[in-house]
Amino acid sequence: GIQVEQSPPDLILQEGANSTLRCNFSDSVNNLQWFHQNPWGQLINLFYIPSGTKQNGRLSATTVATERYSLLYISSSQTTDSGVYFCAPTGFQKLVFGTGTRLLVSP
């Protein structure tokens, strides 16, 4: 099955800072999603991005499927961005979750 590696595993930022989270995967994919798991445990859809670049407010994501990686950019971070960010690629329907990047944004 697909192997997923996310980096860094942990990240501490001051409010207002920018960051880049990386997701490497081992096989070609037709589907890739980024999620934010907030401190209450809810999984929030950020991006559905099997290829290309998308932006949503302060967040953007890029997937280079041919090189098997995806990046999530967070700009002007806020304390509400704290939580765990998961990358989940798949060839079809079976999402395979990485171990996540735990982000803490301090005021």
Added chain:
Amino acid sequence: DAGVIQSPRHEVTEMGQEVTLRCKPISGHDYLFWYRQTMMRGLELLIYFNNNVPIDDSGMPEDRFSAKMPNASFSTLKIQPSEPRDSAVYFCASSLTSGSSYEQYFGPGTRLTVT
């Protein structure tokens, strides 16, 4: 849209008891998924359905686990008998196959504690 609905949100039970988790997918979605999240194993897929039919149950850990989808708007995940190592957060998700899009939407999860 109400999103994916799961009940109960929290369940505490004693070892050996039967536990039933419930899920209502987003209306019109044709795929339904059950995931489990633990500290040790992270988020893992247990089983998924397409048009109410189980497609892949290779992630179901043991025969103590069973899942059904009697209709397009309801699914259950049952554990019988429950064991302490089943303690986890169980998520239900659904998706609509539209062209080449398979985006999944998750429910709030059920936190299960087996004592």
